Amino acid sequence: MGIWTNQVDHDDREQRVVPRQPNTVLASLLAQVGWSPRVLAQRINHAFGHGTVALTTPYQWRDAGRVPRAPLPALVAWVLSRELGQPVTVAELWQGQASDSPLMLPADVEMGLPWTKAGTLGVIDDWVMSGLLDRRYFLAVSGTALAAATSLAVFSEAGSLTSALDGGGVGHPLIQQIEQSIPLLQRLDDANGGGAHLAYVGAQFRAVAVLLRQGGHTSAIERRLFAALAELGQLAGWMAFDAGQHGLGQRYFFTALRAAKEARNRSMAAHVLGDLGFQAATREQPTDAVALGTAAARLSDGVPATVRASVASRLAYGYAIAGQLAEFEASYQSAQEALTDRKDYEEPEWMYFLTPNHLDTQAGYALVHAGTVNTDGDRAARPLFRKGEQLLRSGAHDFSLSHPSQRRALFEGAWLAVAAASRGNLEQACSVGRTAIARIRNVHSPRSISVLRTLASRLRRRARNEHVADFLPTLDAALAR
Numbered sequence: 348m349g350i351w352t353n354q355v356d357h358d359d360r361e362q363r364v365v366p367r368q369p370n371t372v373l374a375s376l377l378a379q380v381g382w383s384p385r386v387l388a389q390r391i392n393h394a395f396g397h398g399t400v401a402l403t404t405p406y407q408w409r410d411a412g413r414v415p416r417a418p419l420p421a422l423v424a425w426v427l428s429r430e431l432g433q434p435v436t437v438a439e440l441w442q443g444q445a446s447d448s449p450l451m452l453p454a455d456v457e458m459g460l461p462w463t464k465a466g467t468l469g470v471i472d473d474w475v476m477s478g479l480l481d482r483r484y485f486l487a488v489s490g491t492a493l494a495a496a497t498s499l500a501v502f503s504e505a506g507s508l509t510s511a512l513d514g515g516g517v518g519h520p521l522i523q524q525i526e527q528s529i530p531l532l533q534r535l536d537d538a539n540g541g542g543a544h545l546a547y548v549g550a551q552f553r554a555v556a557v558l559l560r561q562g563g564h565t566s567a568i569e570r571r572l573f574a575a576l577a578e579l580g581q582l583a584g585w586m587a588f589d590a591g592q593h594g595l596g597q598r599y600f601f602t603a604l605r606a607a608k609e610a611r612n613r614s615m616a617a618h619v620l621g622d623l624g625f626q627a628a629t630r631e632q633p634t635d636a637v638a639l640g641t642a643a644a645r646l647s648d649g650v651p652a653t654v655r656a657s658v659a660s661r662l663a664y665g666y667a668i669a670g671q672l673a674e675f676e677a678s679y680q681s682a683q684e685a686l687t688d689r690k691d692y693e694e695p696e697w698m699y700f701l702t703p704n705h706l707d708t709q710a711g712y713a714l715v716h717a718g719t720v721n722t723d724g725d726r727a728a729r730p731l732f733r734k735g736e737q738l739l740r741s742g743a744h745d746f747s748l749s750h751p752s753q754r755r756a757l758f759e760g761a762w763l764a765v766a767a768a769s770r771g772n773l774e775q776a777c778s779v780g781r782t783a784i785a786r787i788r789n790v791h792s793p794r795s796i797s798v799l800r801t802l803a804s805r806l807r808r809r810a811r812n813e814h815v816a817d818f819l820p821t822l823d824a825a826l827a828r
Contacts, residue, residue, distance in 0.1 A: 368412045372440055373423075377409065380430045384409050390426050391419075395452070420445035429457075429476065454485045454597035455496040462498070467605040471556045471576075474602065485594030489627070489635050496601045497620060497639065519568055525555060525575045530696060533582060537700070540754040540792030541589025548586055552579040552599070570610050577606035577615045578697055581622065588626050589754070591793035596626060614654045614695055617647035621661040628664040628713070629794070631720055636665030640678075653698035656685035660706050667717040667731075675717075679710045704741060711738030712762035718769060719801060728769070736766035744779055748786065754795070757786040761798035768805040776806065777818035784825040799826060 377387060384405035392399050400419060407413040414420070420437045428435045437447040457473060460466035488496065532551065535544045555576045558564075564572065580603030587596035600619050607616040624639035640662030647658040663678035686703055714735035718728035743752055744760035760783035768776035780802055787796075803822050806815045 369410050370408055370412050370441070372442065373409050376427050376431070376435065376440070380427070382430075387423070387426070390430070391422055395422060395456070414441055414444045417446040417448040421448050429473070432476065434476075452485055452594075453492065454488050454594040455492050455601065456485075458496050458598070458601050462605065462608060464609055467573075467609050468560065470602055470605055471559055474553050474556045475560055477553075485592070485598050487593035487597055487630070489632055493597070493623075493627075493635055494638065496597070497604060497623060497642070519571075521558075522568060522571050522575070525551075526571070529575065529578050529582070530699070532579075533697065533699075534751065536582065536586050536589070537752050537754055538789075540757075540790040540795070541586030542591075542791035542793060545583065545586045545590055545592075548579065548583045552576065552583050555579060573606045574610035574612055574615070577603045577610055577612055577619070579603075580606055581615065581619050581697075584619070585622060588622075588629075589792050589794045591797070593626065593630060597623065600626075613646060614650040615697075617643050617650055617658050618654055618697075620646060621658040624665050625661040628661070628668045628716075631668055633665060633669035637662070637669055637671075640665040651694045651698070652685045652688045653694045653701045656682040656706065657698065657701050659685060660709050663710060664713040664716075667713040668720065670717065670721070672717075675710075675713070679706070682706050707738045708742035708759050711735045711742065711766075712759065715739070715762050715766045715769070719765065732766050732769045736763060736770065739763040739766060745782065748789075753786050753790050754792050757783050757790050757792060758795040758798065760786075761795050761802060765798060765802045765805060768802060768809075773806070773809055773812045774814045776802070777814045780818060780822060784822060787825055787828075796826065 377384065382390070385402050387405045388400050388402045399422070400415075404415070405423075408415065408423075415423070420441050424435045424437050424440050427440070437445055458470060460469045528551070532544075532548055535548075555572060559569070559572050559576065580599045584596045584599030584603060587593075587599055590596075600623050603619045604616055607613075607619060620639055620643035624636050624643060627633075627639060628636035640658070643658045644662055647655045659678050659682035663675050663682065666672070666675035666678055683703065683706055686701070686706070712735065714731045718731035718735065721728040721731065739759055739762055742759045742763075743750075743756040744763045746752060746756040750756060760779055764776045764780040764783060767773075767779060780799070783795075783799065799822065803819065803826060806819050806822070809815050810819060
């Protein structure tokens with residue numbers, strides 16, 4: 348059944364009666380796309396799940412002027428907009444008689460197109476259109492739906508390791524401008540967090556999508572555009588994830604995977620798969636985290652060292668959340684070893700952030716996070732907190748407030764405070780926590796805020812402690828803002 352099954356519009360009891368005159372606007376739009384009302388119902392059910400609407404119900408909308416209950420008016424407008432290639436509003440379609448509503452959709456909706464250039468361009472069409480009419484909220488998917496959206500058997504093709512820029516030249520000024528802007532956009536994320544500039548980066552992503560859909564490019568320029576779209580999609584996906592918009596983040600990542608395939612950029616594809624695994628670990632979904640991380644590790648065979656190291660570190664996070672500590676240690680060590688092997692490949696510029704210290708601190712908060720979800724009691728969690736705190740102390744938590752990596756400093760500081768609180772070092776937890784919350788005014792990172800909420804919940808257990816009693820009201824006030 349569809350995700351809207353509880354709102355299925357099967358009969359007159361589910362509809363509000365309006366004057367019984369045909370809906371001429373709906374009739375005209377259906378005529379333009381060459382659909383009968385039955386085909387409209389089929390398209391709605393295909394997009395939103397079997398059973399969303401009965402096959403005969405749209406005849407009542409067209410011929411008798413019936414108006415469906417929310418969210419169906421918005422679903423119909425969206426389906427018609429997609430087919431027409433132009434926005435159709437709820438107000439226009441139902442002449443002001445219908446209630447509008449945001450669309451809550453699974454992140455993989457209409458992502459099931461073939462892994463071909465035509466299929467990728469079809470996915471890109473959705474991003475081009477959504478800039479005009481997007482009121483959707485995407486729900487994160489997991490399990491088989493997530494696996495289906497990230498199937499990368501296509502990368503077994505010959506030549507998939509070829510650089511996206513081979514033969515592209517540097518003489519195209521617009522492509523140069525796009526490529527040169529991406530590192531600056533990445534620094535925005537470092538400084539201010541995913542929530543601060545996601546809309547702007549999303550607009551840059553759509554701008555490149557529009558260029559691709561315009562067509563007429565040489566094959567070399569087209570590959571460079573796909574490569575840029577993959578980088579921007581990865582960045583937007585990461586920023587959406589950091590902003591707590593997990594479904595939207597997945598949707599960007601899914602599109603970035605397809606763009607990486609068209610650019611023949613295996614390194615970026617492995618990186619994006621690793622990000623999806625990291626996201627699943629953050630959401631405490633160990634099965635998905637390990638499956639995606641393992642797939643990324645397979646894909647990263649033979650790619651540059653920094654990419655292999657990043658992929659291995661993300662898989663280690665998945666193993667930690669799964670409680671597979673031996674596998675965690677092996678993957679963490681693999682990441683460290685990969686960074687010693689940089690002589691054979693030119694490293695991608697977008698891996699600028701990866702250092703041995705980054706690997707250590709990521710392993711640190713992976714262990715602390717694993718300790719917070721440990722179901723075997725405090726005794727089993729203690730070594731996780733101890734080792735995690737040790738690794739995090741070497742990281743970014745005490746960066747100055749003017750340092751360019753404020754998002755990382757906030758995130759790692761929040762986890763270090765959680766580790767200290769979990770070990771009973773309440774004075775240290777409160778001291779580190781104060782530094783972390785001082786960064787909130789300049790960093791919009793709901794992912795980091797969720798860690799501070801974990802800190803607050805742990806400190807409340809020791810509310811009578813003098814350090815906690817002094818700090819907790821300040822923390823609560825910061826979280827409330």
